[in-house]
Amino acid sequence: MQDNFFSKKSFYIFYVTVIVLIVGAFYIFKTFDKTSSDIEKLTLHSNIEYINNITNNLVELINKKTDMQLVDTLKKSKALRKNLEENLKMFRTKRYRYIYVVQKLPNTEKFRFLLDGAKKDKSGFLEIFQPLNIQEWLEVYKTKKPRYFKHQSIKSLWLTYLKPIVQHNKVVGIIAIDFSLNEYNYMHSTLDDLSFSVKIFMSLLLFIFIVVLIFTTIDKKRVYLLKKQAQEIQNFNITLQNKIDEEVAKNREKDKQILEQSRLAQMGEMIGMIAHQWRQPINAISAASITLNMKAQMDRLDPKSTIEIADKIGELIQHLSKTIDDFRNFFKDTKEKQDTTYGDLIQSTLDIVGVSVGNKNITIVTDIQSDIVFHTYANELKQVLLNLIKNAEDVLEEKKIKDAFIKIEAVENRLIVRDNGGGVPEDIIEKIFDPYFSTKTLNGTGLGLYMSKTIVENHCGGTISVTNDAEGAVFCVVLPSP
Amino acid sequence: MKFLFLLLILFVSVYADVYTQKLYETILGSIFKERPIVVFVTGDAKATLENSKIFDVVTTCKNASVAVIGDDSSSKQECGNIPIFTTTHRDYMRILNAFGAFYWRKGRPQIHFRERGLKMFHLHLSHNLQRFIDAG
Numbered sequence A: 001m002q003d004n005f006f007s008k009k010s011f012y013i014f015y016v017t018v019i020v021l022i023v024g025a026f027y028i029f030k031t032f033d034k035t036s037s038d039i040e041k042l043t044l045h046s047n048i049e050y051i052n053n054i055t056n057n058l059v060e061l062i063n064k065k066t067d068m069q070l071v072d073t074l075k076k077s078k079a080l081r082k083n084l085e086e087n088l089k090m091f092r093t094k095r096y097r098y099i100y101v102v103q104k105l106p107n108t109e110k111f112r113f114l115l116d117g118a119k120k121d122k123s124g125f126l127e128i129f130q131p132l133n134i135q136e137w138l139e140v141y142k143t144k145k146p147r148y149f150k151h152q153s154i155k156s157l158w159l160t161y162l163k164p165i166v167q168h169n170k171v172v173g174i175i176a177i178d179f180s181l182n183e184y185n186y187m188h189s190t191l192d193d194l195s196f197s198v199k200i201f202m203s204l205l206l207f208i209f210i211v212v213l214i215f216t217t218i219d220k221k222r223v224y225l226l227k228k229q230a231q232e233i234q235n236f237n238i239t240l241q242n243k244i245d246e247e248v249a250k251n252r253e254k255d256k257q258i259l260e261q262s263r264l265a266q267m268g269e270m271i272g273m274i275a276h277q278w279r280q281p282i283n284a285i286s287a288a289s290i291t292l293n294m295k296a297q298m299d300r301l302d303p304k305s306t307i308e309i310a311d312k313i314g315e316l317i318q319h320l321s322k323t324i325d326d327f328r329n330f331f332k333d334t335k336e337k338q339d340t341t342y343g344d345l346i347q348s349t350l351d352i353v354g355v356s357v358g359n360k361n362i363t364i365v366t367d368i369q370s371d372i373v374f375h376t377y378a379n380e381l382k383q384v385l386l387n388l389i390k391n392a393e394d395v396l397e398e399k400k401i402k403d404a405f406i407k408i409e410a411v412e413n414r415l416i417v418r419d420n421g422g423g424v425p426e427d428i429i430e431k432i433f434d435p436y437f438s439t440k441t442l443n444g445t446g447l448g449l450y451m452s453k454t455i456v457e458n459h460c461g462g463t464i465s466v467t468n469d470a471e472g473a474v475f476c477v478v479l480p481s482p
Numbered sequence B: 001m002k003f004l005f006l007l008l009i010l011f012v013s014v015y016a017d018v019y020t021q022k023l024y025e026t027i028l029g030s031i032f033k034e035r036p037i038v039v040f041v042t043g044d045a046k047a048t049l050e051n052s053k054i055f056d057v058v059t060t061c062k063n064a065s066v067a068v069i070g071d072d073s074s075s076k077q078e079c080g081n082i083p084i085f086t087t088t089h090r091d092y093m094r095i096l097n098a099f100g101a102f103y104w105r106k107g108r109p110q111i112h113f114r115e116r117g118l119k120m121f122h123l124h125l126s127h128n129l130q131r132f133i134d135a136g
């Protein structure tokens, strides 16, 4: 099932990409702190380097202008102070908040201002100055080397750079430069923004990954469930189909058995019918043989009458033989469709049952108004008609109906068998087509109508129904018109 | 992130105010023993001292035990009878009788005491403040 929103291949590609991204992001993230401090160092370094150059120039300038007599010269010349302070001012930018020159007072830890490159917050010449981090300042005097240190407690200052002014191999003053915290803040806010973005990006990535993971798992589960359900339904359908097939097969088998049973029953009846059919010719044969016998005893056997009688006996025997053939044909199991009409069906059925029904004082009336040729199972339909006639005969005989009749009509594609036996009782009329349903205690199998229905509806594609009219039951077979 | 920096700066400035207030309390509190210290203030320090519990800020020099003078030209009051503490370098230089000063220079707190002013009003510095006495 590839119809979920990822094909397998793109799915793997996606996974690999995401994992690579995450690993990369983690790497950046991990190295970010280091990178950030590296950047900070680098910035600091470049700043220091730059300021070193500036102060070198300044020291050179101051030394030159003060003729290596810093304090004395400055004390003497206000103009020179102003000039030098202008030089300091040039370097005062946003970055460097304060730039000034101080001198340490002997025997104390106090300093005093010599030059100040400030406009506001300007110190006076020789004004006492008490710096913080005093050790750093003293150290410059000791080592004669520039140094810088970071501030912890001073508002708005980041770090201070101290450059000694060396004259005659002695430190006579310090150029102090205070770095603004803004510079530091700016740098840091940029770095922090960066790290923040990295973090956000990573979290987002992780989040997306997790969401996709969850969704794909859910989707997979869903697809799996769907598959399973489909499988189950399929299995169920298969078993259902199997069951149905089984049941149908069983039913067919049952029907076959029932048909067989009913045929056997009909065979039994056939003996009775044959007996009826044969009674008259056998009587005739018997009479003929008696005549022959008497004529022989009376010695009046002339060849002519002998031949006559023998011919008659032969004829009668022929008739008997035909009857047997008729019966055999009737019950022959022809599996093939034949062209037939209602007229044919009625005629050949009456050939069989006509005599036995007639012997019971039942009038058979036929009314054939149909010449439709059906291509159908003629022999089976004959059995249906036989069944209907037999049932009518049964009810007429049982109820000892006077002027009993069975009327067989064929109108277009309808074959109607009616009698004056009083009809089927309403309470059982629904059930008479059920197998083994019979009201006849002695000889009823209850298969006649069931078999008839099976033949008409299942084999021939027609319908069979029953109604009652004023005189009796009306059975109606309708075959599909060809 | 920017917000955090704003917060930091805010904190630092608030801290600086608190720091300034503490400084006044320590310096003046160690010199003047009575509580509250009745003080006449001009200039920036006024708000700071009004916030403090150990100071009682008054509007004239008359009943004050100390005057804290800042950069305020309207304060030409006659405060010659009480000790004066200044809060700018300019005033410290101008008022020669001032016994001490506290102001900010290059972002650093500057504390000064002057022998002459201290002696004039018989003020005594605690040991830890004596190193701020100006030489000569």
Ligand SMILES: Nc1ncnc2c1ncn2[C@@H]1O[C@H](COP(=O)(O)OP(=O)(O)OP(=O)(O)O)[C@@H](O)[C@H]1O
Pocket: A265, A387, A391, A392, A394, A395, A419, A421, A422, A423, A424, A425, A432, A437, A438, A439, A440, A443, A444, A445, A446, A447, A448, A449, A450, A472, A473
């Ligand atoms: N023409 C009819 N008039 C009244 N009742 C009938 C008629 N035909 C059938 N029946 C009723 O329908 C029942 C079922 O008939 P069916 O032919 O299926 O079985 P059967 O005749 O009882 O037994 P078998 O056909 O084996 O002799 C009969 O027992 C009978 O009660």
Ligand SMILES: [Mg+2]
Pocket: A387, A390, A391, A448, A449
């Ligand atoms: Mg029957």
